[in-house]
Amino acid sequence: MQKTERSQTNNRVLVVGGGLGGIRTALDLAEAQKDVVLIDRANNIGGLMTQLDRTFPTNNCDLCTLAPHLSESNRHEHISLMAMTEVQGISGEKGNFTVSLATRPRYINLEKCTGCGECLQQFPECVSFTPGLDHRAPTCMRYPQNTPQAYAIDLSKCDDVAGLVKCCPAGAINPDDLGSNGDIACSSIVMSPGASLFDPSGLDYLGYSENPDVVTSLEYERILSASGPTQGRLVRPSNGAQPKKVAWIQCIGSRGLQKGAAPYCSGACCMFALKEAMVTKERFQEDIETTIFYMDMRTFGKDYERYYERARDEFGVRFIHSRPHSILQHPGSDQLELGYTVDSNSSLQTEEFDMVVLSTGFKIGDQAKELANRLGLELTSSNFPANPGLNQVETSTPGIYVAGTFQGPKDIPETMVQASAAACMAGKDVTPLEADSEQEPLLPPERNVVGEEPKVGVFICDCGENIGGVINVESLITRLEKLNHVIVVKAEGHGCSRESMENIRQTIEELGVNRVVIGGCSPRTHESKFQDLIRKAGLNKYLLEFANIRDQVTWVHGHQPEQALNKAEALIKMAVGAVCESQPLADHSLPINKNVLVVGGGVTGMTSALELADQGFKVYLVERTATLGGVAAKLYRTLEGDDIQDFVSNLIKRTKDHEGIEVITGGIIVDHSGMPGMFTTGMQVGRQMFYRQIEHGVTILATGARPNRPELFELGNSKAIATQLELQELIDQDAARVKTWDNVVMIQCVGSRTADNPNCSRICCQNAVKNALSIVELNPEARVFVLYRDMRTYGFQEEYFQKAREKGVIFVRYQQDNPPQVDHADDQATVTYHDPILVREVKVSADFLALSTGLVADEDSSEELAMVFKLPRTEDGYFLEDHIKLRPVDLPVPGFFVAGTAHAPKTISESLIQARAVASRAMTILAREAINLGAVTAKVDSARCASCLVCVRACPFDVPFINADGYSEIDPAKCHGCGMCASECPAKAIQLLQFEDDQVLSKIEQLFEKVVA
Amino acid sequence: MTTTTIEVKGRKKQSFKDKVQEIIPGGGNLDLCLTCGACAAGCPATGLEDMDPRKFLRMCAMGLDEEVTQTPWVWMCTMCQRCIYVCPMQIDIPQLVYNVRAEWPRDERPKGIRDSCDMALRNDSNSAMGTAPDDFVFVVEDVLEEYKEAQPEFKDMVAPIDKPGAHFFLNQNSREPNTEPDELVPLWKILHLAGVDWTYGSRGWAAENYCLFLADDKCWEHVTRVSAQQADELGCKVFLNTE
Structure with a gap:
């Protein structure tokens, strides 16, 4: 076997934990042609996310999003997956570790198990499972897309081993399995x-222990989930009735000092409570009331504030700023009574609810702690791995990196970013392997179907409750069977599960199907999976249509x-019409240019450039201004106390000195063309504006954001009023002045979370805390008042917020419609605010007023760059990533990545993580020798072309030109497949392959067939 | 309700809260309030005198010492500790209340509590009802005899007073011997059935301590010492406080 030689070396990365983060790390490394061993202690990979129902902020079905990653990680040639496996010990050092692993016996041979479920049916008690929150009969596959797609046996619960072995039709059960122990070498x-x-x-x-209607957020998630104990029906656990009133209580086990609570903020709970409340409202509309009791709503992520607003304004979720004291149930009542008080009112309110959801946060469990100890990692007082500096994914041991919630509490997008960053760091110690020349040697030859009568196979997924819960799939099938050219219609359960895929393949081969229609979910997430499938069945992958x-x-x-059923039928008929006209197409591929263009010379751009240059790629780093360093060059210290000036000057030096990096300052990007893997970007450089062009394979945007400076609260009218950015400079440069202050006021959300700029600037709360702490450190007698709307010191920042209170800093909440009033003199600012707890006005004669003005998108640069590179932006001007959750640093144009504050406001260490994440993502492209451009390109029929130049003008990428023969020519290697030319061409001389006119017309014909008849 | 604007000007002065912070072991986390309102939501005195624990703490934090030390609300607190029990920051509001009570001139503190404390100082019983040691001894012996006779299964039951070397020194709220003597018996029965070696003291037998609630440290110490001393003199191992 070719892998034997590989297994002897240590040229690989060990990834411990197969949740979403671990899978991302493994895939990034594997796509960069590096070998990975991915282990997980559970029977199957997928981690916590497999237990969720929907995920914010898209509110998409979770498993649908995750499943393609799961199966991808299982079939990638560079990944060996080991479930039920744990680390026992470690020796060696960075570059040469030996890790001993122990794998528990599964008693099932993975090679043979087909996941048919016979063992579960006959011996349910012996088939082990991870029960999670399932109250129903145990199933060992927690979800239909389980990876590995196999059962596991708990032999200790089995009385009839011989019978169990016999029941398996595949002969996969092996009661003599002893598990295995072994060492692996890794770098x-x-x-x-x-x-x-x-x-x-x-x-x-x-x-919680006594009352079944008090549940944790994860339990609530399971109740909502289609694969959960109630198949997605929301019912009260106590009596099975639909609840009318549900309450959420935030910060359970987080932001506390007693009864086992963690001192930090768990970061994700505000968002998941919003999501759960919105999904609940969505399902029951007026029939249900949702209330969230919170201390601070922490919707600090990208566009999360908009999500919060939607929950409140569109969904009618009710928010109460209060922490109820206790949950009571009076004898004889089935209601849960909450007592609470609200701001500006000293009287007790009580209210009854049917269910209460406790938003419980993250903790490092004993197992994870033990694992960290076994690896010799230094831990913080909260048992998270201690981090030596500004690089969050590093640990106290060189060569061991961390990602995801094990590093610190966080949500999925941030886990994905860290996972890629960890892949970048870990991948440095590993040499990429030669990309295999024969990529898929096992595929059968493509059947020639040209000239054959269309024989369409239609496969319908019920997607659990998602589809089957609304329409009757069987009656849909009956209607479709009569269609012309359709030779088979089948229901396939979860079509994307391994078992269903195998059934579909067999059906195609056995019946000689030559066109396939999938009636199921979105082609956006699943098209490539089914394209692969029909290719395996011997069909060209473009002989496929999706009906979503x-x-x-x-x-x-x-x-x-009823109407839904009719619509589903219509959509599938259209797909059948289109697929009958589809033709086999060939993908184009081109060699890759391995140079990188990084736009933006701040800490993010420099870090990305260094990571890639260190791994041998040539990097062009283009900075618009004359100097490197960006906004960070104006900062002095992080909240945690790191010296930023020192860090930035080192970074600049390393960047300038690196032989793999060409720094171009004063460079303004003016034009751009090409395809991922072969871009050409033109720029004007320096004072003379010399024009030069750069050829590169990928582009990284790290153009940053701009410190905001709105003219609010008398900013600019007094020496005593300034921004937090200016205050931190004063603290560092003029401590003597700070020491004279008696009273300082800070106002948060100045120019953020407003009508003009609706999002949260994320960095300001921790900045205010940082500066307040510095002030009282220099001047312990100073009184500092921070006027805030919600304190958003997420994650470990919470501990600094606590420290600031401990030092006497006073935090007061203000309402947007009743902001503080500022009067100024030259060296004084008088701030009057309303204290909602005292229900009184407070007038502070302040020696200094600091305004937390936050960040805004840098319109100057981002608008122009978006135009040149044809990239979408958010409403507030930040670059818009391809998928907020799963591809947070990939831009929708392939080959483009975004990092740092050009993506959204964030701290330096968060920017640095993204910088490394994009380096990792870039390497997944750069490691390939060629790039597949797909087959969707425009094609000119020269016989019809009148050389009218309409296409030449219409193309946003300047691809068509009039060739020597006098008609329009479109280079398939440059064509983006957008279809603009095809739709504009007056002579109908241009067709967009895979979306040709006869395909579209056939769709329309199918839709209006009845009308015509 | 005070609605005047609070003016913050000039150098910070030491406040009442700062003083209390120094007294409470560990400081009581008095600065850590997250203003979540959990304390106020569970406090039986919330809403009285337009006050609640959160507001009270906030007033202390803002240095409104005059208002804080004058509000009669501190006497409505029952010292039940429901606030600190759920407070995420474990803020010792009861201690703060206690120390405010101590700020009040003694003769302005609530008469009922003050008189009960004073009554306990009248003799060595510590009884807020003024019951003398002899009276207590008489009642206990009388009730015991009555029950031993009426309920032969408890003929061996004891209710010792000043038994030297008993393991447990038990005290007793004065209400029972004074007004509900029959209520003394159930506990005796339990102790009897459990075979416990216990005793009352003729001195310091009364368990209630109004001097504590009066925040009169000196008198509180006095009544506590009377009880403790009696237990020590008898050589008891464990002081069993039933209050």
Whole structure:
């Protein structure tokens, strides 16, 4: 076997933990042609995310999003997956570790198990499972897309081993399995075993242990989930009735000092409570009331503030700024009574609810702690791996990196970013392997179907409850069977599960199907998976059409099953019409240019450039201004106390000295063309504006954001009023002045979370805390007042917020419609604010007023760059990533990546993580020798072309030109497949392959067939 | 309700809260309030005198010493500790209340509590009802005899007073011997059935301590010492406080 030689070396990365983060790390490395061993202690990979219902902020079905990653990680040639496996010990050092692993016996041969479920049916008690929150009969596959797609046996629960062995039709059960122990050599290790969730059983005043209607957020998630114990029906665990009133209580087990609570903020709970409340409202509309009790709503992520607004304004979720004291149930009542007080009112309110959801946060569990100890990692007082500096993914041991919730509490997008960053770091110690020349040697030859009568196979997914819960799939099938050219229609359960895929393949081969229609979910997430499938069945991958009867039918017409059924039928008929006209197409591929263009010379751009240059790629670093360093060059210290000036000057030196990096300052990008892997970008450089062009394979945008400076609260009218940025400079440069201050006021959200700029600037709360702490450190007698709307010191920042209060800093909440009033003199600012707890006005004669003005997108640069590179931006001007959750640093134009504050406001260490994440993502492209451009390109029929130049003018990428023969020519290697020329061409001389006119017309014909008849 | 604007000007002065912070072991986390309102939501005195624990703490933090030390609300607190029990920051609001009570001139503190404390100082019983040691001894012996006779299964039951070397020194709220003597018996029965070696003291037998609630440290110490001393003199191992 070719892998034997590989297994002897240590040229690989060990990834511990197969949750979403671990999978991302493994895939990034594998795509960069590096070998990975991915281990997980559970029976199957997927981690916590497999237990969720929907994920914010898109509110998409979770498993649908995750499943393609799971199966991808299982079939990637550079990844060896080891489930039920744990680290026992470690020796060696960075570049040469030996890790001993122990694999528990599964008693099932993975090679043979087909996942048919016979063992579970006959011996349910012996088939082991991870029960999670399932109250129903145990199933060992927690979800239909399980990876590995196999059962596991708990032999200790089995009385009839011989019978069990016999029941398996595949002969996969092996009672003599002893598991295995072994050492593997590796160069580096990425730890992403995840965190546990806080257990609220110890909080007697919440009644969680006694009252079934008090549930944790994860339990609520399971109740909502189609694969959960109630198949997605929302019912009260106590009596099975639909709840009318549900309350969420935030910060359970987080932001506390007693009864086992963590001192930090868990970062994700505000968002998941919003999501759960919105999904609940979505399903029951007026029939249900949702209330969230919170201390601070922490929606600090990209566009998360908009999500919060939607929950409040569109969904009618109710928010109460209060922490209820206890949950009571009076004898004889089935209601849960919450007592609470609200701001500006000293009287007790009580209210009854049917269910209460406890938003429990992240904790490092004993197992993860033990694992960290076994690896010799230094831990913080909260048992997270200690981090030596500004690089969050590093640990106290060189060569061991961390990502995800094991590093610190966080949500999925941030986990994905860290996972890629960890891949970047860990990948440095590993040499990429030669890309295999024969990529898929096992594929059968493509059948020639040209000239054959179309024989269409239609496969319908019920997608669990997602589709099957709304429409009757069987009656849909009956309607479709009569269609012309359709030779088979089948229901396939979860079509994307391994078992269903195998059934579809067999059906195609056995019946000689030559066109395939999938009626199921979105081609955006699943098209490539089914393209691969029909290719394996011997068909060209373009002989496939998708009818999205989930997103476009059942999700949006859930309350009208009959009409939904009609629409599903119509969509599938259209797909059948289109697929009958589809033709086999060949993908184009081109060699890759391995140079990198990084735009923006701040800390993010420099870090990306250095990471890539260190791994041998040539980097052009273009900075618009005359100097490197960006906004960070104006900063002095991080909240944690790192010296930024020192860091930035070192970074600049290393960047300038690196022989792999060409720094171009004073460079303004003016034009751009090409395809991923072969871009050409033109720029004007220096004072003379010399024009030069650069050829590169990928582009990284790290153009930063701009410190905001709105003219609010008398900013600019007094020496005593300034921004936090200016205050931190004063603290560093003029301590003597700071020492004279008696009273200082800070106002948060100045120019953020407003109508003009609706999003949260994310960095300001921690900045205010940082500066307040510096002031009281220099001048312990100074009084500092921070006037805020929600304190958003997420994650470990919370501990600094606590420290600031401990030092006497006073934090006061203000309402947007009743902001503080500022009067100024030359060296004084009088701030009058309303204290909602005292219900009184407070007038502070302040020696200094600092305004937290936050960041805004740099319109100057981002608007122009978006135009030149044809990139979308968010409403507030930041670059818009391809998928907020799963591809947070990939831009929608392939080959483009975004990092740092050009993506959204963030701290320096968060920017540096993104800088490394984009380096890792870039390497997944740069490691290839050629790039597949797909087959969707425009094609000119020269016989029809009148050389009218309409296409030449219409193309946003300047691809068409009139060739020597006098007609329009479009280079398929440059064509982006947008279809503009095809739609504009007056002579209909241009066709967009895969979307040709006869395909579209056939769709329309199918749709209006009845009308015509 | 005070609605005047609070003016903050000039150098910070030491406040009442700062003083209390120095007294409470560990400081009581008095600065850590997150203003979540959990304390106020569970406090039986919330809403009285337009006050609640959160507001009270905030007033202390803002240095409104005059208002804080004058509000009668501190006497409505029952010292039940429901606030600190759920407070995420474990802020010792009860201690703060206690120290405010101590600020009040003694003769302005609530008469009922003050008189009960004074009554306890009248003799060595510590009884807020003024019951003398002899009276207590008489009642206990009388009730015991009555029950031993009426309920032969408890004929061996004891209710010792000043038994030297008993393991447990038990105290007793004065209400029972004074007004509900029959209520003394259930505990005796339990102790009897459990075979416990216990005793009352003729001195310091009364368990209630109004001097504590009066925040009169000196008198509180006095009544506590009377009880403790009696237990020590008898050579008891464990002081069992039933209050």
